[in-house]
Amino acid sequence: MDKKATLKDVAAKSGVSYQTVSKVLNGKANVSAETERAIWQAVEDLDYRTNAAGRNLRTQASRLIGYTWTPAPPWQPNPILDSFLSSTIEAADAAGYHLLLFPTHNTDDETETYRTLARTGRVDGFIVASMDYDDPRVLLLQKLNFPFVAFGRANADWEFPFVDVDGRAGVAAATRHLIEQGHTRLALLAWDGRSRTGDARRNGYFQAMEEAGLSINQDWVIQLPGDVEAGIEATKTLLSLPAPQRPTAVVTVDDQLAIGAMRAAQSAGLLVGPDFGVTGFDDTPGIQHYSPPLTSLRQPLHEIGREIVMRLIALIEGRTIPESIILPPKLVVRGSSLRSQ
Amino acid sequence: MDKKATLKDVAAKSGVSYQTVSKVLNGKANVSAETERAIWQAVEDLDYRTNAAGRNLRTQASRLIGYTWTPAPPWQPNPILDSFLSSTIEAADAAGYHLLLFPTHNTDDETETYRTLARTGRVDGFIVASMDYDDPRVLLLQKLNFPFVAFGRANADWEFPFVDVDGRAGVAAATRHLIEQGHTRLALLAWDGRSRTGDARRNGYFQAMEEAGLSINQDWVIQLPGDVEAGIEATKTLLSLPAPQRPTAVVTVDDQLAIGAMRAAQSAGLLVGPDFGVTGFDDTPGIQHYSPPLTSLRQPLHEIGREIVMRLIALIEGRTIPESIILPPKLVVRGSSLRSQ
DNA sequence: AACGTTCGGGCGAACGTTCGCCTAAAGAAT
DNA sequence: ATTCTTTAGGCGAACGTTCGCCCGAACGTT
DSSP: OOOOOOHHHHHHHHTSOHHHHHHHHTTOOOOOHHHHHHHHHHHHHHTOOOOHHHHHHHHTOOOEEEEOOOOOOTTSOOSSHHHHHHHHHHHHHHTTOEEEEOOOOSSSOTTHHHHHHHHTTSOSEEEEOSOOTTOHHHHHHHHHTOOEEEESOOSTTOOOOEEEEOHHHHHHHHHHHHHHTTOOOEEEEEESSOOHHHHHHHHHHHHHHHHTTOOOOGGGEEEEOSSHHHHHHHHHHHHTSOGGGOOSEEEESSHHHHHHHHHHHHHTTOOBTTTBEEEOSSOOTTGGGSSSOOBEEEOOHHHHHHHHHHHHHHHHTTOOOOOOEEEOOEEEOOGGGOSOO | OOOOOOHHHHHHHHTSOHHHHHHHHTTOOOOOHHHHHHHHHHHHHHTOOOOHHHHHHHHTOOOEEEEOOOOOOTTSOOSSHHHHHHHHHHHHHHTTOEEEEOOOOSSSOTTHHHHHHHHTTSOSEEEEOSOOTTOHHHHHHHHHTOOEEEESOOOTTOOOOEEEEOHHHHHHHHHHHHHHTTOOOEEEEEESSOOHHHHHHHHHHHHHHHHTTOOOOGGGEEEEOSSHHHHHHHHHHHHTSOGGGOOSEEEESSHHHHHHHHHHHHHTTOOBTTTBEEEOSSOOTTGGGSSSOOBEEEOOHHHHHHHHHHHHHHHHTTOOOOOOEEEOOEEEOOGGGOSOO
């Protein structure tokens, strides 16, 4: 590495003190036009750039935002990573921040990494995703009084800034859509375990069913892990019900489950769409090329990233932060849910 | 934010000078067992963590690695991002480094961001991906004498540390596999434009065809953008050839093209696999659930991430760096390339 | 008794900024 | 002619580390 020019080098070259150079560069100066020109000239000649470590030390800020996510197994697509990261990075960049990625050590205490990053001043704030009830990260960051914005919510009575997607409204829309297609016997594939996101999506189904005056068969609501295999198994079970109780469509809370449902229905000789309706959640890139293309709910990831970053930076910089928001997903209708193709 | 304990606080509490505390924490001390205990006790009591800005300034290092990628359009899956990032982060973390993500501004000079990040000392080195011939980033970083390791190669006569995947061997294996399935008329869908990666993959096809003594029809080699729509169009063209010159299988250089090929073949009433063989490249997560599941080439992303990071950190820390390596992708055979299902 | 040696730890300095306060000179106002 | 105000920029200090050098005391050696 070549050594870099410092403020002192620029100062020496332009004949002022280095503190004055600093002021000029930060627009806080009170200097003659001539001096200013000389300084900028020297900056250019030396290709001077403010040293990040020096600035960080002095300002007690890193201009870094921490983010982590739980990587999917290699055979499972991550429906949102690319879009979410790129919109986040872009928004952060516009405000002079960068994103720092850190790993999730599932071995030990999962909050330890957050604590270290916070206390060492490595990052100025966190984007906390994959939220869950009683999320220990929220507890920790609140105790540390450290800036963060969540993607999603936790316990109903916890207060913290967040941006969330209205999973209930989304799944309700999908359910209504299937009902409009003429289905009356609709099953639900939802996640097992309790999570706020899972509860919301499940409730969307209940809400839409109730509003349509449709009864819900206990056997139609299946809780399972969110992967294709589980979706296949569950759908097989559904299709083995006696004909009058057999559902003609299935609403799912993620695309993996929906893919499983499609595969199982197809193995059973059903035509997905006309015979058996399926909807997913996330609009995972690529599902438009499945046969049939999968109807799904698309989260406004670009907006989510922007809104999260905007709030977080306001929080970091001590400005007042806009109210938390809940954004609606968009139902993208494709062949898997259409009776007539 | 609560204020954090510094070395001086720890020193005051344990009755030594703060410099001594620093030495103990870094294992360079020469102190009595008793003093050492007292210091560690104070560290624990105060929950002291080394301040990153202070250390960075003093050591002239950020312990940050820069990475950027070109985001895919939202409807296109990114086949490698999740796996590559997580393996990279993990490897970096193990060595005490973090990953800094920065955006690609396609508006202005694309190297400007690299230059700034390097000269401000924001990062200690780069992972440079999406390599191409005459890549200006390589030129810049070499001029700056700044540490980087590339994922992929550029011009044949350029020398720099890299980790690459043997695209030629991969596509050759896919081609041979189709030949073994009994195909003799094989087409190739390859990227237009020149890129080292594209050339390598294309050459894999030529190599395998030649080795098998099969002749190549000019019409069978199509250069096109790497997306599904282009794949569909190109395959339609192939299928409209007079029967004797019509290919019975197509080798592609990425999964998007392969998906396009499958769709076009299916629209033409062909059974993909038995009637028409297709292979892709990247083993994009999710393609195992297409109908039929797509045969593809899987890059050893976990190993790639590890090897890149290992080299980069060696470079940064001035250690001797292992030779660059070229890793083989693995052919994952699925229904799209099998004659008998 | 004078001399080295090791042990245990102190101390000054520097990394590159930013920030608040100070001041010399010049011009304006009384 | 004196005072007041602005203009233009200097200066000291501090952010929290790490590193090399120094030094006193204790100990053992001729």
